[in-house]
Amino acid sequence: MIQTVQGLIPPEQLGFCHSHEHLFLAEGQPEKLNPALRIDDYTATLSELEMFQSLGGKAIVDAQPLGCGRMEKELVKVSSQTKTHIVASTGFHKLAFYPHNHWIRTFSMEELKExxxxxxTVGMYIGTDSHLPKEYINHKAGQIKTAIDEKRMKDSEKKWFIAAAQASIETSIPIMCHTETVEQGDYLTDLYIKLGVPPRNIIVCHLDRKLDNIGAHKKIAEKGCFVEYDTIGRFKYHDDELEVEMLKQMLEWGFADAILLGLDTTRQRLKSYGGEIGLNYIIENFIPLMHRRGISQKNIEKFMIKNPAIAFSKI
Known part of the structure; x- marks a missing residue:
């Protein structure tokens, strides 16, 4: 089963799925780092999702964890209003997204795990950007978002990652890993597997921001983990032609069943907020490009339908 904000659904009901997006992001610490990290207009997000649905989109994985801008009530409301399956995230983001006195920095491993x-298993906490996790709604997260960066690489305690691994093992819920280099992705997958997380419950994102070491993607996929690519239409990194060439190489190596796709949306990347692309981009732009470059419909359906149904299931 897959745990959405509206409850459990069988995997075959998930449908066409973007595996990494941000539908809402409240004013706060992330916005201070980058104004594009504020997505808090309900009407605009509703419009974006309605466009996505009109093109055949069925499901979105929202990758914003608690304590740094997640808007729980809005995710539940827009899911209900549009009948879109939304998988919300618990867990943690990189430390820069939290003020210096935030509880997520000071909680013990056991407290984080709880x-x-x-x-x-019970419901998502509300108000955790500025308050301790106490009040909650009766709608649950469906994945554990985790983030590694240079600061956490140097942390010897690794309490956040141990807490996430133990929560995943106890609930059978998958872990999504924000990475900033492929080397960090390799390290973090090794750590989670060593801690006992099944590889098929590990999703590594952002690996395609740089395409100079695709062999490292192969190494991660060989462990049995999912590789999630979300640099589509992000031309400050590279063009879509290079993205497709990378996908074709992964297919040649035999990893069609390991690939997930998304857009990692920000305010600047949502049409309804005046952004340069929108949730229509994969359907209207990237899938036609994959077709033209020889990627089969069967493999595209794996990226967008079959693989997400497995990756976000409780196992």
Whole structure:
């Protein structure tokens, strides 16, 4: 089963799925780092999702964890209003997204684990950007978002990652890993597997921001983990032609069943907020390009339908 904000659904009901997006992001610490990290207009997000649905989109994985801008009530409301399956995230983002006095920096490993498990089994906490996790709604998160960066690489305690791994093992819920280099992705997958997380419950994102070491993607996929690519239409990194060439190489290596796709949306990347692309981009632009470059419809359906149905299931 897949745990959406509206409850459990069988995997075959998930449908066409973007595996990494941000539908809402409240004013706060992330916006201070980058104004594009504020997506808080309900009407605009509703319009974006309605466009996505009109083109055949069925499901979105929202990758914003608690404590740094997640808008729980809005995710539930827009899911209900549009009949879109939305998978919300518990867990943690990179430390820069939290003020220096935020509780997520000071909680022990056991306290963090309890918070994550509560959000996965009871309901998501509200108001955690500025308050301790106490009040909650009766709608659950469906994945554990985790983030590694240079600061956390140097942290010897690794309490956040141990808490996430234990919460995943106890609930059978998958872990999504924000990475900033492929080397970090390789390290983090090794750590989670060593801690006992099944590889098919590990999703590594952002690996395609740089395409100079595709062999590292192969190494991660060989472990049995999912590789999630979300740099589509992000031309400050590279063009879509190079993205497709990378996908074709992964297919040649035999990893059609390991690939997930998304757009990692920001305010600048949502049409309804005046952005340069929108949730229509994969359907209207990238899928036609994959067809033209020889990627089969069967493999595209794996990227967008079959693989997400497996990756976001409780196993």
């Amino acid at each position: 918070v994550f498990i509560h959000e996965l």
